[in-house]
């Protein structure tokens with residue numbers, strides 16, 4: 390029988406057994422779960438309970454009685470204050486083992502314990518790996534110093550970060566330049582509470598392959614001021630590595646970082662990056678994988694899988710972004726059809742296909758669900774479908790259509806084990822068989838993990854559509 394929450398003392402000593410999907414340490418007391426942040430499996434900790442619920446409690450560490458052998462000194466001085474690298478105090482090999490368990494636990498609790506989850510493929514680099522950097526900007530009250538960094542865990546308190554070891558070091562220089570020069574030019578930093586201040590975010594898209602950086606200054610204004618234009622022009626002329634600077638207008642009270650309109654003040658409106666021996670163009674609003682080195686591993690892995698199992702199949706690349714899968718797979722496919730809702734991404738993909746003399750891709754922009762519905766009516770089928778949806782996963786309708794549109798295999802690429810497990814459960818209920826899941830570490834030192842699920846459709850009963858689009 391599970392222990393009653395009232396029997397749990399306010400302070401107690403526990404051993405951490407595993408990590409939750411959000412990277413919190415989990416200890417158990419006769420089935421009652423205690424979540425303890427900043428701990429590692431194997432840690433024996435004295436904790437203070439801060440919140441008790443019926444089946445679980447949250448606690449904070451008072452003392453490490455016996456630290457786990459998998460603990461290491463974080464390489465970033467800011468690790469404890471900045472919320473970005475939750476697991477940096479854990480040895481990298483151990484992080485990979487815990488991430489495998491996170492995927493296994495998601496499958497066990499939502500879907501099925503019989504799914505084979507393979508060992509997580511390590512990231513080829515574990516520092517300076519990030520392609521996209523987004524810093525909120527603020528300003529100190531008294532000295533009016535411009536601040537740029539990340540928010541403290543679980544808060545909106547801005548931590549001014551001068552050096553972040555998981556992003557290319559050039560980004561530190563670009564951001565420091567923006568801090569200093571925005572202040573010199575009299576540009577104010579944004580205040581979230583009052584919705585005042587001009588400069589609200591800096592977004593950088595970094596290219597590892599070419600050591601180039603596309604910079605966006607996001608402003609809380611109706612139009613670009615002379616001062617911001619000056620900052621953009623100066624940044625472009627003072628940094629050889631900066632290939633373009635744009636200003637994005639976002640004067641809404643919103644958590645969204647980018648507004649609708651971006652105007653490029655200097656240089657190009659895209660940066661180039663290599664993936665699977667192809668050079669892609671990435672714009673201000675286009676999705677690109679966070680860690681191009683791991684992305685390259687994933688793309689090659691999927692390409693090898695398809696090459697070994699099919700002879701020139703037809704491929705549907707759904708939730709395609711800049712059609713990275715479609716373009717990488719085009720030479721082993723008879724035909725690729727791609728669907729992506731962000732039009733800029735589709736336009737950039739078309740240019741890349743043209744530059745590479747790729748003629749077997751049909752590009753579509755729009756909502757994937759609606760597109761699937763249209764294709765189903767046309768009676769089209771593909772041997773392989775790549776499904777790479779955002780974190781929220783696929784709708785039931787989209788899964789139904791994907792089953793109708795695909796003859797042999799769905800390859801589901803997911804950055805969220807929970808929604809992957811939910812969607813796999815649905816596919817399994819309709820006769821699909823998950824061959825296995827291969828996780829990859831796209832996000833070293835965080836609790837996030839990317840998974841590739843290989844799904845066989847031999848025994849699928851095509852579901853009736855529940856809601857027509």
Ligand SMILES: C[S@@+](CC[C@H](N)C(=O)[O-])C[C@H]1O[C@@H](n2cnc3c(N)ncnc32)[C@H](O)[C@@H]1O
Nearest residue numbers: 676708709710713729730731756757777778779
């Ligand atoms: C995880 S990203 C994958 C992108 C691409 N496969 C890649 O590897 O670069 C998901 C993509 O789905 C797109 N997307 C989100 N919802 C969509 C929808 N309802 N219909 C079509 N595309 C959508 C996003 O714009 C984004 O480009």
